[in-house]
Amino acid sequence: MSDHRPAGDPAGLRARWRGRRVTVAGLGVSGVPAARALRDLGAEVTVVNDGDDERARTQAAELDGTGVTVRLGDGATLPEGTELVVTAPGWGPGKPLFAAAAEAGVPVWGDVELAWQLRGPDAAPWLVVTGTNGKTTTVRMLAAILRAAGLRTEAVGNIGVSLLDAVLPDEDGREKYDVLAVELSSYQLHWAPSPRAHSAAVLNIAPDHLDWHGSMAAYTAAKGRAYEGNTVACVYNAADKATEDLVREADVVEGCRAVGFTLGTPGPSQLGVVEGILVDRAFVENRAAQAQELAEVADVNPPAPHNIANALAAAALARAYGVPARAVRDGLRAFRPDPHRIEHVTDIAGVAYVDDSKATNTHATEASLAAYDPIVWIAGGLAKGASFDELVARSAGRLRGAVLIGRDRALIAEALARHAPHVPVVDLDRTDTGAMPAAVRAAARLAETGDTVLLAPACASMDMFVNYNKRGEAFAEAVRALAAEHA
Template identity: 70%
Template sequence: MPPGAEPDEAWVGRRVTVAGLGVTGESAARVLAGLGARVVVVDGGDGERQRARAEALRAAVPDGDLTVRLGDGATLPDGTGLVVTSPGWPPSAPLFAAAAGAGVPVIGDIELARRLRRPAADGTPPAEWLAITGTNGKTTTVRMLAAMLEAAGLRTAAVGNVGTPLLDVVRSAEPYDVLALELSSYQLHWSPKIAAHSAAILNIAPDHLDWHGGPEAYAAAKARIYEGNRVACVYNADTPDGEVPVREAEVEEGCRAIGFTLGVPAPSQLGVVDDLLVDRAFGPDRRRAARELAAVSDVRPAAPHNVANALAAAALALAHGVEPRAVRDGLRAFRPDAHRISTVARRAGVEWVDDSKATNPHAAAASLAAYDPIVWIAGGLAKGATFDDLVRDAAPRLRAVILLGAERALIAEALRRHAPDVPVVDLERTDTGAMAEAVREADRLARPGDTVLLAPACASMDMFTHYMERGDAFAGAVRALPAADPDTGAAGGDGPG
């Protein structure tokens, strides 16, 4: 058994409460009931979706000791000895106050997966974890890393916050060599020790402050990803305090600090030289020479922040022992997900770019830095964020701004302070049709050579189910515009570079 793991028989008869009936909660409940635990799932919702999930969960473990309680997510079931929470449940939830009062520990799905790791059915040791977090870029970097590991011939999967629950893969009969693990701040908050092979923090900027209670707590949650690391702690050398969490982490003896930078790398760093991604951390002569890994043009899109993502992924892959050619081949095979700096059309000399995934100011800043001049579509739910720094830095690039969403006034105020001469269209409607109106206004304002950029800097739930629906609405509205000149019609693409 790996360190920290518990044998399956230790869970038989154990009373566990699972908080939340979403994808993560369903996974935890199913696995625990399958091990013989006495599981109660609680969820505050009692709608059609929750009832359908509850029915499907009971059908998945017909012989398990499983109870689902809908409409009450605050009461701690009698006899509970452990609470396993879904990531989105905030620390302030009444259920956790009740657990604390009863002396019942609360853990998240990642800690549960760590305790349930075991060898595969064929005796293959448990897969190593290469973990990634950051305010922005996590999913892209995890998928880049998985592509590099696949190019090296390793059995791998992108798991965690990226979509596939880690617990399902950990308990799968299919053997894996290594997992590319995306971790959110929510998951890390409930994980006292990750104990990864290697881990990376891409960046930290204010986000989810309403959930964590402040920037310090948010940053502390992110820093937990380094706890118990064995081989490498990868950090962003271009941020002033990027190495601080590494220095403060409790890691295994011999674990190295590895930086990544968009400049020329120092020893123990990866960086960029003459349009090449290079390694001065893992090569045979890292003090005097750099190994070529790939060309900047192998990164798609080659916007600066995405090159940084590629360097972080490369650092983790190299830490696991892959050869440099696998880094290059993985980057060439990688295709970015939709709604991440994706060009949806080029028409009448204007490029239309969907970065709906830019749900906070830090992410939007990266998009805005990649284009000039810009007609910017922004707004939504601010999640406690402020926009002065974002607007101040972007102001010289802005042709015009179109604002929509519930908290657009916060961006409007920042524009009045820092970009008073930039034309602003403030759309008061907050129904989903506002996106089509925003696109029509952008079409009116844009000139040949401009980029119309959807980089909202806000969450989408005021108007849409999620950022993907918002991005789809943008792309659909662009395609619905009157036909452009024949030689500049709509065409797909991968964004800048």
């Protein structure tokens, strides 16, 4: 990575970082760029990493010859003389390295905090998106809307382009972007006390990553950091009181407004839906009497209820930045969802097959199940301590049948027995990757014309697959094989 700072160094970064001893905790997608950026600014950088496997050695090789010291298999010891620790977001606060840093009075930053501190004087403002589910889709929608308005932008943060690369000016010292669409996870927010967004949205709050944060309160508080210091708008979900409560608790710049989004008819200072039209009653001259049409529900791809909510949140952030209504429509029409997010694979004998492998927790799965009726549900995997009773109780009326796979499938089977005893269940007693074709065939036998076979596992994938992408690919491949037999 080259030094992107101009010779004059108007931000004074070289002077601030030259000779500073920084320890980067963790290799990977954030650690390697952080080490390079800091070394380019003249810092003395040591990277420590718990693992010493082939992947770690490959990543360490990327830093060979750059002047960065790498210590593999030793992520617990604080290098002598460390003045700052920059951590990968996935490193939990209970790590011994951080206890050692606290004892030595050494601050700990995440990659997002580092990016904020390295911004130039004319840095692009941040439009931040967080929440338990829907972050990636919403931030990509937001970027598409901003591009439709003619703005230089990128989806960054927990997705896409490295946030560090995005905030550093180009070789001529010019800022690369006008505005950034920034996805932030709870991990990243925990380690980022300083960022102050132009506007931010918290999409929803549901139990997740509690083992990392230690409690629901700590997890919720981390999400709430997205609102701290907002200057124009705090966007919340009118159907999720926890998000509105976070707005009330936030310390924002005077004049910053609370803006809600709802799938119903919007009130003043809200965006919502009226007769199939997405409308804005927040960023209009007369909020009490006016509403601006933004797009049709049909412009949202796919038009599932939770995805319409994502579109409204993205539109609210874009409108807070001054984007015209036409750009909202054009951006939503141009947006294409990432794979494995309620992705329609094909229809076979009048049955739709949909891949939502990204639904790795109960909150995401409930939203997915709400989009279809009737459903043959393929579920299971690693439960991560989740309970499935509420999910099944709320969705029972939509289920034609269920096919269960994965290590913790018995937990879902028990919830189905308690709350949906009428639903036929196929329990596949296997956790190998070859279980997916069997699951698809079992689901096809349960389905009737007009049904949807939906992979929405409500669980993580690592008991059977490398990640949710591989799980979704296995589902799609099995569906295509079944379709070929019916051709």
